[in-house]
Amino acid sequence: MRFAILTDDSVLAKKLAQYFEKYSIAIDAYCTELLILRAMRTIIYDLVLLDARSTVELASSLLSWRSCNADCYTPAIILTSLLTWNVMQDWIDAGAHDVVSRTDIDQIGLRVCVALRRLAHGTRVDTIKILGYVLTRGNDTVTCDGTDISLTPREFSIAWLLFSNPGKFLSRSQITTSVWGNSEEVAARSLEQHIYKLRKKLGLSSTGTGASLRTVYALGYKLEISPDLQQIDKTVPAQLSIGLRIEDESRTVTAIP
Numbered sequence: 001m002r003f004a005i006l007t008d009d010s011v012l013a014k015k016l017a018q019y020f021e022k023y024s025i026a027i028d029a030y031c032t033e034l035l036i037l038r039a040m041r042t043i044i045y046d047l048v049l050l051d052a053r054s055t056v057e058l059a060s061s062l063l064s065w066r067s068c069n070a071d072c073y074t075p076a077i078i079l080t081s082l083l084t085w086n087v088m089q090d091w092i093d094a095g096a097h098d099v100v101s102r103t104d105i106d107q108i109g110l111r112v113c114v115a116l117r118r119l120a121h122g123t124r125v126d127t128i129k130i131l132g133y134v135l136t137r138g139n140d141t142v143t144c145d146g147t148d149i150s151l152t153p154r155e156f157s158i159a160w161l162l163f164s165n166p167g168k169f170l171s172r173s174q175i176t177t178s179v180w181g182n183s184e185e186v187a188a189r190s191l192e193q194h195i196y197k198l199r200k201k202l203g204l205s206s207t208g209t210g211a212s213l214r215t216v217y218a219l220g221y222k223l224e225i226s227p228d229l230q231q232i233d234k235t236v237p238a239q240l241s242i243g244l245r246i247e248d249e250s251r252t253v254t255a256i257p
Contacts, residue, residue, distance in 0.1 A: 001025045002043070003112075006036045006062065007051030007079075012102065016049065019105050020112075033062055033177070045074050047112060051102055052080040052091070062177075063095035075115040079108065093168075128163050130225065131210045133202070135163055142202070149201055154179055158194055159202065162213065162223040171220040195221060 003020065005027055007013050013029040020027055028043075030036035036048075050062065063076055078091045079102035088099045097118075100111045126137045132145040140156040142149045151159060157179045161170065176191050195213065199205045204213040210226045 001046045003027045003047045003049060004036055004039065004043075004045045005029050005049040005051065006033060007031070007049075009051060009053075012051060012079075015105055016108065019109060037062060037177070040074070047115060048074050048076045049108070049112075050076055050078050050096070052078050052082075053102065075118075077108070077111055077115060128160070130163055130166060133163065133211065135160055144202065151198075151201065155194055155198055155201070158191075159198055162198075162221065166211075166223045166225050169216060169220055169222045173220075175220065 001024070003025055005013055005016060007029065008031045010029075013027070017027045017029070025046075027049075028039065028045075030039065040048075048062075075097045076095065078096045078099045080087065080091075080099060081102055083099065083101060091099045097115050098111045100108050102108075128135045134143045135141075135156075137160065140151065140153060142151055142156065142159060158175060161175060161178055172191060180190070195215070199213050202211075202213075204211055204223070212224050214222045214224050216222060
C-alpha cells in the first residue's frame with residue numbers, strides 16, 4: 001500500500017514512515033498543497049494524511065479537489081493538535097473522513113485501520129440530486145428536469161463542488177485550487193467565466209428554479225436553495241456530507257442543505 005502525507009514537519013513525517021514501514025506501507029511526504037495535488041493526478045494513494053497543526057484552512061482545497069474528482073476517492077485523515085468538537089466538525093464538513101491528534105502515532109495507526117476497513121465495505125457517491133438537478137460523476141453528466149445539459153469537464157467539476165455543498169460558502173481560492181490545482185490569477189479569471197456559463201446553462205441566475213448561484217463579492221460563491229422548495233426526502237442523514245462514504249452500494253445522495 002502507499003500513503004501520502006501533507007506536512008511541513010519532517011520529524012512527524014519520519015515517525016509515521018517508520019511506523020507504517022513495518023506494515024509494508026510506503027509514505028510519500030509533501031510539504032506544500034500544490035505538490036501533493038500534482039502528485040495525486042498521476043498517483044493513486046490508498047490514504048492521505050493531512051497535517052493541519054492549528055488551522056482549519058490548510059487542506060480544505062485538497063479535500064474539495066478530491067471530492068470533485070470521480071477517479072480520486074481516497075480517504076483523508078486530518079492530523080491536528082486542536083481536537084475540539086467545533087474543529088472536528090469543521091473538518092468533517094470539509095470532507096475529511098476522520099480527525100486525530102497529530103502527536104499520537106498509535107492512535108493515527110488505529111484510525112488509519114478503521115478508515116481502510118470502511119473503504120473496503122463502502123462505495124463512492126457518484127450521484128447528487130437537488131430539486132430537478134441530477135449530477136452523475138464518471139460520465140460527467142447533468143440533467144435538469146430530465147433534460148440533458150452539456151458541460152465541459154471543468155464546468156462539471158465546479159458544479160459538482162457547488163452542488164455537493166448547497167448553502168455553504170466556497171471561497172474563490174478553494175474552488176480554483178480544487179479544479180485547476182492552483183490559485184493563480186489566470187485561474188481566478190477563468191473561474192469568473194466558468195461561473196457565468198454555469199449560471200446560464202443551469203438556470204442559476206435567479207431563484208425561479210429554486211436554486212441560484214450567489215456571488216459573495218470578491219470572496220467566493222454559494223449555491224442557495226429556496227427554503228420553500230427544499231426536498232424533504234432524507235434517506236441519507238443530513239449530517240453526512242457528500243465527501244463521506246455511504247455503506248449501501250445502491251444508494252445515491254439526495255442533498256439536504
